[in-house]
Amino acid sequence: MRPAARLAGLSLVFSLVPPGRSMEVTVPTTLNALNGSDARLACTFNSCYTVNHKQFSLNWTYQECGNCSEEMFLQFRMKIINLKLERFRDRVEFSGNPSKYDVSVTLKHVQLEDEGFYNCYVMNPPDRHRGHGRIYLNVLLEEPPERDSTVAVIVGASVGGLLAVVILVLVVVKCVRRRKEQRLSSDDLKTEDEGKTEGEGHPEDGAK
Numbered sequence: 001m002r003p004a005a006r007l008a009g010l011s012l013v014f015s016l017v018p019p020g021r022s023m024e025v026t027v028p029t030t031l032n033a034l035n036g037s038d039a040r041l042a043c044t045f046n047s048c049y050t051v052n053h054k055q056f057s058l059n060w061t062y063q064e065c066g067n068c069s070e071e072m073f074l075q076f077r078m079k080i081i082n083l084k085l086e087r088f089r090d091r092v093e094f095s096g097n098p099s100k101y102d103v104s105v106t107l108k109h110v111q112l113e114d115e116g117f118y119n120c121y122v123m124n125p126p127d128r129h130r131g132h133g134r135i136y137l138n139v140l141l142e143e144p145p146e147r148d149s150t151v152a153v154i155v156g157a158s159v160g161g162l163l164a165v166v167i168l169v170l171v172v173v174k175c176v177r178r179r180k181e182q183r184l185s186s187d188d189l190k191t192e193d194e195g196k197t198e199g200e201g202h203p204e205d206g207a208k
């Protein structure tokens, strides 16, 4: 996975258009991308119909602010039409597959000025409803510290989990050995002495 994709994964909070009324479009509500990296603006949809390229319609628009006008930068009408807006030039690349209900685009070499809202509109006739997903692209100048702490938490949890397993295995091994020893010692009629000496150092073993 590319770093941008990994970053995206962290803030991947899916927003679903309420089902029933319109087509279900799945996008991350916020996407964090490092300045200079490539950001994949993921947009997928559900449809009861297979995609007919003659009727399928897709529009991607950019909005600099929440109520700014929408600038269309990519369309699908029979085929992909990259409108090569001045602000993006050659940096927009279609990275989806309409047949697989994926209409994602990749914005290369993300710049600070790319921050804003990205709208993905899809229409898949005979589905009569138009689907809409909206992504906020947040451009970061350096890797966020949360990422490190998240990794730390994951590593910590893994190490913790591993330790727990090791401890469990040790306890089980000890118990098995203990039982074996007890069997041996009970043969020698020395059960009580064995139990006392072993029990002292390990109070948690008392229950076993």
Ligand SMILES: *[C@@H]1O[C@H](CO)[C@@H](O)[C@H](O)[C@H]1NC(C)=O
Residues within 6 Å of the ligand: 035, 036, 109, 111, 112, 141
């Ligand atoms: C963003 O990255 C570009 C190189 O991709 C660099 O030239 C520019 O200075 C960076 N901007 C900031 C604000 O760091």
Ligand SMILES: *[C@@H]1O[C@H](CO)[C@@H](O)[C@H](O)[C@H]1NC(C)=O
Residues within 6 Å of the ligand: 065, 067
């Ligand atoms: C649009 O945003 C501007 C600030 O950028 C604000 O002053 C204005 O009231 C907003 N208009 C609407 C209709 O929300």
Ligand SMILES: *[C@@H]1O[C@H](CO)[C@@H](O)[C@H](O)[C@H]1NC(C)=O
Residues within 6 Å of the ligand: 057, 058, 059, 121, 122, 123, 130
């Ligand atoms: C895309 O925009 C065109 C106008 O340029 C419009 O006719 C079409 O219905 C739009 N498609 C979607 C899915 O919004």
